[in-house]
Amino acid sequence: MQTDTTPAGVPSGSRVLEHPRREAIRLADVLHALADPMRLRIVCRLAAADGELNCADTELPVSKSTCTHHFRVLREHGVIQQIYRGTAKMNALRRTDLDDLFPGLIDGILRAADLQAERLGNTCPTGHSG
Amino acid sequence: MQTDTTPAGVPSGSRVLEHPRREAIRLADVLHALADPMRLRIVCRLAAADGELNCADTELPVSKSTCTHHFRVLREHGVIQQIYRGTAKMNALRRTDLDDLFPGLIDGILRAADLQAERLGNTCPTGHSG
């Protein structure tokens, strides 16, 4: 037990992850983060979940370390928010920040991913088709 | 002089450039093409021009060969259309195709670029501020 300085709602002892401030998020970075198929997939799943998912929940066809890598890229580029909860690390889209900075951008991209999945018969995107 | 098979409106003797068919354009490719600041800049200028620009018109702070490279990436990823006109090569956004495939995507990205430029005081994007 320790009298720590973690903000309200965060379990004491949680490790802290650095996120870019909202003002520091750059469009080119966001696009770059979403330009990778694996990361686009992650973001689609997070959007579909409309809440938190841990890394394992996304069931990516890559190794654990690669998974860690992609989630970190998304976080460092301002696309997702990550918090430790016990042994798990929960991930959520930074929708509020992104919608505020770039209104319609994320919606447009998610919608485009959906449409493309429909066209190609994929099962990846926001979950409506798989 | 030669009886060639170039489509109507294209000066005879023009070299032909390969473009991906509309159905072959992939979201991740488009995002990747736009994830580079230089290419995002190009696309913003083309959108502002609402017509054709040649490479030199975009006045990029890179060498000619790098310029060629970026335009080719944009073309091969389905973002722009390129046609030779004499010694010049004209470039235009494939708005119809992109809007048809991914409604709202390009608008969202262009708008985001504009907003970011306003916030940061840049002069790059669609031209409204520079």
Add this chain to the structure above:
DNA sequence: TCCATTGTACGAGGAGCATCGTAGTTCGGA
């Protein structure tokens, strides 16, 4: 205390990319 779960750090391999300079091609006009 011990262990399973979850995720990280680190380094490596292989691929791809952004950039450049130089030499060459295509075109239109003098």
Add this chain to the structure above:
DNA sequence: TCCGAACTACGATGCTCCTCGTACAATGGA
């Protein structure tokens, strides 16, 4: 026919990225 303008092809350089395996750390529960 010759020249300049616009652009390309090619190779090189240095950086970044995606992927992985292995070893390690933090947490919660038995």
